[in-house]
Amino acid sequence: MSDPTPMTDEALLVAYANGDPRAAADLTQRLAPRVLAHAARLLGDQAEAEDVTQEAMVRLWRIAPEWRQGEAKVSTWLYRVTANLCIDRQRKSGRTAPLEAAGDPADEPPGTEASLIAAERAKALQDALDTLPDRQRQAVVLRHIEGLSNPDIAAVMDIGVEAVESLTARGKRALKVALAGRKEELGYDDAG
Amino acid sequence: MTMQDDDKELEAFFDAARRTAPQPSADLVARILAEAEAAQPKAAPTPERAPWWRSLLEGLGGAPAIGGLLTATVAGLWIGAAQPFGLEPLTYVPWGVTDLTDDTFGGYADLSLVDG
Numbered sequence: 001m002s003d004p005t006p007m008t009d010e011a012l013l014v015a016y017a018n019g020d021p022r023a024a025a026d027l028t029q030r031l032a033p034r035v036l037a038h039a040a041r042l043l044g045d046q047a048e049a050e051d052v053t054q055e056a057m058v059r060l061w062r063i064a065p066e067w068r069q070g071e072a073k074v075s076t077w078l079y080r081v082t083a084n085l086c087i088d089r090q091r092k093s094g095r096t097a098p099l100e101a102a103g104d105p106a107d108e109p110p111g112t113e114a115s116l117i118a119a120e121r122a123k124a125l126q127d128a129l130d131t132l133p134d135r136q137r138q139a140v141v142l143r144h145i146e147g148l149s150n151p152d153i154a155a156v157m158d159i160g161v162e163a164v165e166s167l168t169a170r171g172k173r174a175l176k177v178a179l180a181g182r183k184e185e186l187g188y189d190d191a192g
Numbered sequence: 193m194t195m196q197d198d199d200k201e202l203e204a205f206f207d208a209a210r211r212t213a214p215q216p217s218a219d220l221v222a223r224i225l226a227e228a229e230a231a232q233p234k235a236a237p238t239p240e241r242a243p244w245w246r247s248l249l250e251g252l253g254g255a256p257a258i259g260g261l262l263t264a265t266v267a268g269l270w271i272g273a274a275q276p277f278g279l280e281p282l283t284y285v286p287w288g289v290t291d292l293t294d295d296t297f298g299g300y301a302d303l304s305l306v307d308g
Contacts, residue, residue: 024232025225057224065233118212
């Protein structure tokens with residue numbers, strides 16, 4: 001809005017590597033929320049998601065001087081690092097499913113009916129996501145919540161586009177089944 | 193319930209998840225920025241414009257060359273200003289001799305005769 005031609009993530013990363021003191025703040029403002037949200041959905045734990053976010057951003061700062069321009073999107077690279085860090089944490093802790101839903105929502109003002117419904121739906125979705133296999137969960141989150149394209153998801157997960165389509169389709173089917181029993185309590189009825 | 197209805201309902205859940213996404217706390221942002229500052233390569237300092245006399249000095253070959261130049265200058269001035277006392281015997285003696293004989297040059301006054 002204020003800047004009609006905002007710098008790309010990659011341009012900001014190059015500026016950071018060249019010593020621009022503002023670039024880190026801009027990148028953090030742009031990317032840290034996405035990393036945190038992704039980690040929270042994969043881990044289901046706010047504190048652990050914050051640790052992963054911090055570590056992922058540190059890795060971004062470290063790779064900056066060696067970043068090869070034009071080879072990969074910064075956001076794609078960061079999603080991949082985030083997912084790998086989440087997997088490492090789950091392996092170390094000996095669990096593959098998240099323990100609990102992510103922390104308090106920040107976008108919705110508390111107390112309103114709409115915000116309460118949104119929070120309950122988000123909680124129900126997180127519970128349902130937690131029942132999915134890791135790869136299905138990751139693909140569904142990247143496609144339907146983070147809004148990445150299938151080719152970008154394929155790059156993040158290091159698989160083919162067809163495999164992404166298969167994972168998201170199976171994931172959505174499983175989510176529908178998991179959420180079917182909770183429609184009534186979440187304000188849905190059979191009439192739609 | 194059709195497949196489209198299912199997708200619509202599922203989209204409502206996804207939308208709720210997007211709207212309730214956790215946001216980084218101020219503390220987390222501060223930690224991230226502190227690490228960014230610590231890891232950031234320092235910008236190369238802008239080269240200052242060298243003063244004119246430095247470029248002149250470097251054009252002449254730097255300080256050693258200037259030292260040699262000054263030494264040569266002083267030596268040249270001294271040589272030019274000082275009386276040539278050391279040359280006096282060589283120039284004065286031959287012209288001071290009034291009676292030049294063959295002995296003056298040890299019998300080799302006419303070197304062409306030596307070679308025959």
